[in-house]
Amino acid sequence: DTEVTQTPKHLVMGMTNKKSLKCEQHMGHRAMYWYKQKAKKPPELMFVYSYEKLSINESVPSRFSPECPNSSLLNLHLHALQPEDSALYLCASSQASGAFYEQYFGPGTRLTVT
Amino acid sequence: TQLLEQSPQFLSIQEGENLTVYCNSSSVFSSLQWYRQEPGEGPVLLVTVVTGGEVKKLKRLTFQFGDARKDSSLHITAAQPGDTGLYLCAGDPTGGGNKLTFGTGTQLKVEL
Numbered sequence: 001d002t003e004v005t006q007t008p009k010h011l012v013m014g015m016t017n018k019k020s021l022k023c024e025q026h027m028g029h030r031a032m033y034w035y036k037q038k039a040k041k042p043p044e045l046m047f048v049y050s051y052e053k054l055s056i057n058e059s060v061p062s063r064f065s066p067e068c069p070n071s072s073l074l075n076l077h078l079h080a081l082q083p084e085d086s087a088l089y090l091c092a093s094s095q096a097s098g099a100f101y102e103q104y105f106g107p108g109t110r111l112t113v114t
Numbered sequence: 115t116q117l118l119e120q121s122p123q124f125l126s127i128q129e130g131e132n133l134t135v136y137c138n139s140s141s142v143f144s145s146l147q148w149y150r151q152e153p154g155e156g157p158v159l160l161v162t163v164v165t166g167g168e169v170k171k172l173k174r175l176t177f178q179f180g181d182a183r184k185d186s187s188l189h190i191t192a193a194q195p196g197d198t199g200l201y202l203c204a205g206d207p208t209g210g211g212n213k214l215t216f217g218t219g220t221q222l223k224v225e226l
Contacts, residue, residue, distance in 0.1 A: 043202075048213065056213060099209060103147070
């Protein structure tokens with residue numbers, strides 16, 4: 001099973017709202033990722049968790065707050081977002097050791113900030 | 115900063131035609147992955163190439179990793195409408211690292 005699930009599929013939120021995106025995988029992967037993707041552009045890395053610890057933060061604004069409660073779950077908490085944060089948010093997972101890491105992506109959450 | 119340039123950026127062809135997408139860099143990558151992404155969905159991993167000169171086939175898709183591991187190509191034979199999507203290459207510059215360098219993307223449309 002190479003499935004990564006994400007909820008919700010679509011989210012519309014105002015600039016003062018607080019919401020969370022959720023991601024789950026059951027492949028035994030110990031690395032999980034958040035990406036932001038604009039239309040027809042490649043994904044941009046936001047955060048990486050390795051063995052449930054934050055290992056990479058690509059200078060993401062503090063209005064995005066990641067959380068990794070356990071090895072299967074990854075959350076992204078959103079607060080006071082701006083309209084330019086509207087995008088497809090992708091979660092991915094991979095092994096955390098070895099010669100190379102194949103990343104498996106979820107279907108994404110389409111976020112619209114109004 | 116390592117960059118992966120893909121060409122062409124856009125490609126619109128008729129069903130049955132052949133095509134090649136290129137992924138080029140001036141830097142060496144320890145491995146390289148190819149993904150296909152359909153609108154509104156996440157990228158789906160197609161293949162990983164690791165060894166310089168390696169060729170892998172996936173049905174009508176043929177992937178090649180350059181001898182120097184700086185470039186790769188994806189060739190599709192007899193394209194079908196189901197091949198439509200955004201094709202992304204992604205390289206691992208360090209080996210065993212979890213920060214991929216994504217290519218600029220190739221948007222393919224195959225029409226009947």
